[in-house]
Amino acid sequence: MPVEQRLDAIAQLIAQGRPDKAAQLASEARANFPLAVEPARLHGVALFSMGRLDEAVVALREASALEPRSVETLCNLGSVLLARNDVHAALTVMQSARLIAPGHAAVLNGLGNALRAAGDARAARDTYEAAARAAPEFLGAWLNLAAAELALGQPAQCERIARMVLKQTPNAQAYLLLAQSLAAQHLLDEAADACREGERVSPGNPDLPYQLGQIADELKQPGLAAEAHARALQIDPNLSGALAQLVFIRRQLCDWRDLDRLSGRLREAVAAGASDVAPFGFLAEPATAAEQRVCAMQFAAAVGRRIDPLAARPQFRHAQRAPDAPLRIGFASNGFGNHPTGLLTVAFFEALSARGVDLQLFATAASDGSPVQQRLQAAAGAWHVLVDLPAAGMAERIAASELDILVDLRVWGGGNISEALALRPAPIQVNWLAYPGTSGADWIDYVIADHQVLPARLCQYFSEQVAWLPRCFQPSDPGRAVGQPPVRTECGLPASGAVYVCFNNSYKLDARSLERMFAILRGVPDAVLWLLAGPERSDANLRAQAAASGVDPDRLVFMAKLPHADYLARYRHADLFLDTATYNAHTTASDAIWAGCPVLTSAGETFASRVASSLNHHLGMTELNVADDAAFVEFALRVGRERSVRDALHARLAVLRGQGSLFDMDGFAADFMALLQAMAHRHRTGQAAAPID
Missing domain, CATH: 3.40.50.11380 (Rossmann fold)
Known part of the structure; x- marks a missing residue:
């Protein structure tokens, strides 16, 4: 077979997504034509496509030695070096290519990528612009320019370029950049529409539904967000960022369908090195402190990598000050x-x-x-x-x-x-x-x-x-006044009976916490559980959980979010705050204590699960920090059944609140x-x- 036909066959295999076969043919062609540059170059490209970066660098350097002025080879080599995180070498290669072909659009685009990776944001933007001007039909250069403008805090410029590209051809990356630029300008509804249109023209791209999920979350539309992240996961089951968001939103909605399996997958993804799992949401998972650290470190490392390319990292010099200088x-x-x-x-x-x-x-x-x-x-x-x-x-x-x-x-x-x-x-x-x-x-x-x-x-x-x-x-x-609330019936509470309260956000209401709350309600038949109203169908989902646990759903009473003073006054109707286990009440626990409502908790083995116990400890009411779920239920049952126990707890809290260090802000x-x-x-x-x- 003539060399030209072999080269065409190799290129077609690479384009068809069969780099393994292309690499085999290219290796054979190199053996037969050892002085020809194209077999070596295509061999490098095929190896690059297979992820064999070190071998690709060797092949492309050998190709460049055969024809040092081949800018195509240099562009390929620069791309592989960047993929290998060898930024300095990539920059050197692309600067060499620019000396050979100063106006070559692909060279300029590759140099822009190298400058971007080196942290020279403005030079990258200028170089992308030169590439786009040199070849206006080169959409990749325009899209790189749009991304650079967005990263430099110019979302309107990014929007303009994305819209220009979309006038020429539907393009998933352009829709994604358009959505991101609109979101950065707080035009969230328009950004969501851009994602939907992008999904329509590119249904196999997971980034568009993932971006829609992020935007829907900002729009306070968790149901839409969950659906979007679920679609992204269907396209790419390994998209752990979408998995993390889906799990956290399901927790907000108290939608536990298949949640244990999804939560297990999430913890497995973190253990496998996922770097796009948001650490805040992961705190609500039944994970250990060690797992939380792994999640946070991987996420932080990804942030560190992300800020280098387009941030033009400043080198701040901090003045040395005398040891006694004011802070x-x-x-x-x-x-x-x-x-x-x-x-x-x-x-x-x-x-x-x-x-x-x-x-x-x-x-x-x-x-x-x-x-x-x-x-x-x-x-x-x-x-x-x-x-x-x-x-x-x-x-x-x-x-x-x-x-x-x-x-x-x-x-x-x-x-x-x-x-x-x-x-x-x-x-x-x-x-x-x-x-x-x-x-x-x-x-x-x-x-x-x-x-x-x-x-x-x-x-x-x-x-x-x-x-x-x-x-x-x-x-x-400590300067907040706790006023008088409306009468119980106006708050949706029955006229009599114990009132247990948990005004935590809905994502903290995990299965373990709810099961012990429902056990308490089953043991105190005239009591109610007062909760903060959650998003969309979360309240209905909680009532369904109550029914499945043998508790009348009407015994769950929901309070809409209120101005702070009105919310604080509601605690006067509460007998005992039932804390959540995995992720405690934090500000809410402090509010309850200040308003005179004791907080029952059980300390776990993570920071998030120990906050309420710290408040009780420093208040001086350590009896409210019980050992386990059984003790939690037993204590709460006694409070609900015995008026004298409730009264004694509240009286003790009223005294200690004013005596200790908990609300001493000068100290x-x-x-x-x-x-x-x-x-x-x-x-x-x-x-x-x-x-x-």
């Missing part, structure tokens, strides 16, 4: 408003401000103008708005404040600041409060906890060094600053982060 402290959150984080921290921040602390607050969510936010702004020495900034922009704003310590209040709980913190805008970075687990991130130095919520035996499951407070790690606002501020001073002292004296007790 500049920053706190970052998307919850600085009428949000659980804001409600927990506002009095603490006011106490810090009264102590003269140079307090910098970095808000990553739009202002809500709430009274809580106004108090936070008044307490802050400086209020920084980071909304809609790209990671590098956020990091630059933080670095310009010249902080000693930055405390991330949300970590994987939302706020989109982790990529910025991965760029190290502050010399010391701390995980505290809203994310009850390890960050798994090498850019977070410390986690702030207490010995009850994070005992020494669990430190091995945290990537951070632990800084222990001598009190409960969770602050609160909390003093202890917290002592920890930060110790962190700063270690850093200023050249010592590495270490446990602080």
Whole structure:
């Protein structure tokens, strides 16, 4: 067979997705025509398609030695080197190709990819633009340019390019970029429509339904989100990010159809190295602390890889300060408003401000103008708005404040600041409060906890060094008034009988927690369980679970979300808060205690399952921290059956609430600053982060 025919056959096999056969034919052609460049080049391409990267590099370097000015060979070699994460070598190869063919569109596109991988975002964008201008029909270059614009915080430019490409041809990647750019501009309904149209023209692409699921979640449409993630999984069963989202949304909807199997698959995916499982949602799984650490570390590593290519990683230089210089402290959150984080921290921040602390607050969510936010702004020495900034922009704003310590209040709980913190805008970075687990991130130095919520035996499951407070790690606002609620019947409660309450979010209501709640209801026939109304059909699903467990569904009473003061007053009707097992009540437990409702819990072996026990421990009511589910049910039955037991618990809580450290925010501020001073002292004296007790 003439060499040209052999080469055509090899190229066709590669195009048909049969690289193994192509590699075999190419190897034979190389043996027969050892001085011909194309058999060697195609051999390299076939090996690349098979994932045999090292062998592909050898073949392509040999091809390049036969014809050093073959830009096609150099482009292929650059692609393989990038796939092998050999960024410097890829950049060298593509710069060589550009010297040979300075206006060649494929060369420019490949060079843009190398620059992108090297972290030179703006140069990558400019090079993609040159490639697209050199060959306007080269849609790949336009799409790379659109992605670069989006990563550089220019979603409108990305949208413009994506729409231009779509005018020429339906393209799944263009629809995906269009959806992402619209979502970045908060045009969520339009973004969802873009995903649907993309699915219509490219039904085999899993990224489009996955993106639709993410957008539907932002739109507070969990049913739509679950359906979209399920479609993505049908297309690609190995898409663990979609699996994680589907499981977490099913938990929000209290939809337990096949949930045990899906949860098992999720834990298996984490064990197998999945890096796209969101750590926050994974906290609701029946996973160990060790599994949680693996999940967080894999996710954090993926974030670190993602921010390198297009962030143009700044090299921040942090000034060395004298050991006794005043501290500049920053706190970052998307919850600085009428949000659980804001409600927990506002009095603490006011106490810090009264102590003269140079307090910098970095808000990553739009202002809500709430009274809580106004108090936070008044307490802050400086209020920084980071909304809609790209990671590098956020990091630059933080670095310009010249902080000693930055405390991330949300970590994987939302706020989109982790990529910025991965760029190290502050010399010391701390995980505290809203994310009850390890960050798994090498850019977070410390986690702030207490010995009850994070005992020494669990430190091995945290990537951070632990800084222990001598009190409960969770602050609160002791200035809140607890008013009088409407009468019971106006709240949907019966006129008499015990009222058990659990105002936790619906995703915390796992099967174990509900079974012990239902056992309590079966043992106290005149009692009701008061729950927070959940999304869509979650309330109906819970009532169905109750019926299946032999409990009258009408004994589940649901409270719609209310303004904070109204919600807080409802606790006056509650006899006992029944905590959830895997993922405790956190802010809600603090609310209940402040409003006079005792919280019954059983501590687990993860941070998330020990928060309520920490609150009880530091309150001085350790009798509410029971050993296991059987003790939980037994205690709650006694409270429900005996009025005197209920009255004694409430009276004891009323006394202890005002005596202990739990709601002493001035003392909390003093202890917290002592920890930060110790962190700063270690850093200023050249010592590495270490446990602080």
